[in-house]
Amino acid sequence: xxxxxxxxxxxxxxxxxxxxxxxxxxxxxxxxxxxxxxxxxxxxxxxxxxxxxxxxxxxxxxxxxxxxxxxxxxxxxxxxxxxxxxxxxxxxxxxxxxxxxxxxxxxxxxxxxxxxxxxxxxxxxxxxxxxxxxxxxxxxxxxxxxxxxxxxxxxxxxxxxxxxxxxxxxxxxxxxxxxxxxxxxxxxxxxxxxxxxxxxxxxxxxxxxxxxxxxxxxxxxxxxxxxxxxxxxxxxxxxxxxxxxxxxxxxxxxxxxxxxxxxxxxxxxxxxxxxxxxxxxxxxxxxxxxxxxxxxxxxxxxxxxxxxxxxxxxxxxxxxxxxxxxxxxxxxxxxxxxxxxxxxxxxxxxxxx
Numbered sequence: 001x002x003x004x005x006x007x008x009x010x011x012x013x014x015x016x017x018x019x020x021x022x023x024x025x026x027x028x029x030x031x032x033x034x035x036x037x038x039x040x041x042x043x044x045x046x047x048x049x050x051x052x053x054x055x056x057x058x059x060x061x062x063x064x065x066x067x068x069x070x071x072x073x074x075x076x077x078x079x080x081x082x083x084x085x086x087x088x089x090x091x092x093x094x095x096x097x098x099x100x101x102x103x104x105x106x107x108x109x110x111x112x113x114x115x116x117x118x119x120x121x122x123x124x125x126x127x128x129x130x131x132x133x134x135x136x137x138x139x140x141x142x143x144x145x146x147x148x149x150x151x152x153x154x155x156x157x158x159x160x161x162x163x164x165x166x167x168x169x170x171x172x173x174x175x176x177x178x179x180x181x182x183x184x185x186x187x188x189x190x191x192x193x194x195x196x197x198x199x200x201x202x203x204x205x206x207x208x209x210x211x212x213x214x215x216x217x218x219x220x221x222x223x224x225x226x227x228x229x230x231x232x233x234x235x236x237x238x239x240x241x242x243x244x245x246x247x248x249x250x251x252x253x254x255x256x257x258x259x260x261x262x263x264x265x266x267x268x269x270x271x272x273x274x275x276x277x278x279x280x281x282x283x284x285x286x287x288x289x290x291x292x293x294x295x296x297x298x299x300x301x302x303x304x305x306x307x308x309x310x311x312x313x314x315x316x317x318x319x320x321x322x323x324x325x326x327x328x329x330x331x332x333x334x335x336x337x338x339x340x341x342x343x344x345x346x347x348x349x350x351x352x353x
Contacts, residue, residue: 001153004028004058008080010072011037012043013089015113016063017125022158025127033056043122056080058151061111062087066121066223070098079102084150084235086111090174091227092138094165099140099291109151110138111159112170116176121218128159135160138170175231182213182221183236203317258288284313286329286336289344289351292315293324301328307344 005028008018012034020030020043030049034040044051060076066089073095076085085108089095092110099105115133124325135155139148147189155162165173187210192200193332225232249255291297298317305312314331332340337353345350 001149004150004154006054006057006059008029008033008054008057008060008062008076008083009049010034010060010076011063011065012039012048012122013063013119014116014122014124014129016061017043017046017048017122018127019061019063019088019113019154020116020160021046021125021127022130023154024048026157027156028094031338039122042142043125044123046122048125049052057083059083060085061154062089064150065089066091066094067221072098072104073108075109077102083091084109084147084270086151086154089227090178090224091171094227096140096167105140106142106144108140108155109134109143109146109147109335110136110140110167110170111151111155112136112138112174113155113158115150115160116216117191120220129237130155131159136170136173137164139164140167150308165302167324171228171231175228177224177314179232179240180217181213181227183225183232185211185214205316282333284331285334285353286331287337287344287351287353289328289330289349291326291328291349293326295321298328301344304344304349305330305340307347310340310343 007020007023007028008031009016010033012020012032015030015035020032023030024047029052030041030260032049032051034043040051045051057080058084060080062072062076064072066207069087069089073085073087078085085104087095087276088117090112091292092112095110099108112301113130113133113135115129117129137148137155152162181209188207198349242262245258249258249262289301291301306328310332312330312332317326320330330340341351341353
């Protein structure tokens with residue numbers, strides 16, 4: 001299936017604009033709509049598409065907040081009686097419930113790209129946002145096969161990997177892998193508001209990892225959590241039971257076995273997450289390299305790492321407080337760690353593991 005000749009993207013936020021930018025790289029004729037004139041103007045300025053009206057798009061992508069999706073989808077099915085319509089919302093059951101009995105619902109296929117950033121709005125958009133990320137395809141009971149193929153091809157065109165789920169399974173899955181983590185991140189980040197500055201100065205990469213996603217917009221997340229409340233509540237109730245066990249174990253006498261069980265379960269859970277390219281997670285070892293915070297140093301380190309012949313599994317950078325120095329952590333498979341340390345040391349880097 002070739003890329004659609006024309007696409008209408010309704011909603012010029014992060015996901016809508018990123019979708020439009022990615023499609024434009026494939027020379028798709030993209031038209032844009034948004035109730036916010038400033039968002040529309042910004043997306044057009046980014047060359048994500050045109051604001052000119054369109055009479056008969058092949059595909060309509062609804063990228064509005066979850067609460068507005070059902071009405072917007074219904075309106076698009078009516079306005080464009082030959083178009084395939086999809087959405088990018090993070091919750092699916094309420095959409096299909098609202099479309100029950102709607103004319104044209106056989107042309108609707110749900111979609112949900114598992115990609116995003118802490119940023120929002122059209123200026124945060126990127127044509128590369130979806131590359132290598134899962135794009136969940138959620139057909140309805142009435143969805144036509146050609147509609148499913150069209151939405152699948154959309155995901156593939158923007159560089160995503162299609163994954164097929166029904167609406168209930170999708171909502172349960174995102175509660176676990178997206179919505180509950182956001183709530184937990186917000187809870188931990190909320191503790192920082194009452195902390196003395198001297199305590200915050202001790203913060204390292206672990207705290208930043210846990211709290212990063214808490215910086216996302218509140219209004220959007222209120223909408224998401226409200227539409228997936230039952231699935232999120234179920235996961236939080238399970239978490240509460242575990243948290244109560246931890247609190248009980250931290251009484252006047254610490255119950256070490258109980259704490260160990262919780263921590264061991266957490267370690268086991270991390271190993272169940274897929275590794276690179278969806279493969280099983282490899283056991284890795286971290287190599288640490290102090291690096292001066294000045295132009296060219298990072299590219300030099302990357303070049304020397306490449307010359308070592310050791311493949312990089314993951315990488316992160318932490319900046320030291322009060323010094324123009326960073327610490328690069330390079331994760332490699334276990335048998336490559338010593339090779340990388342020796343290679344970087346030979347090239348003058350103070351590498352260690």
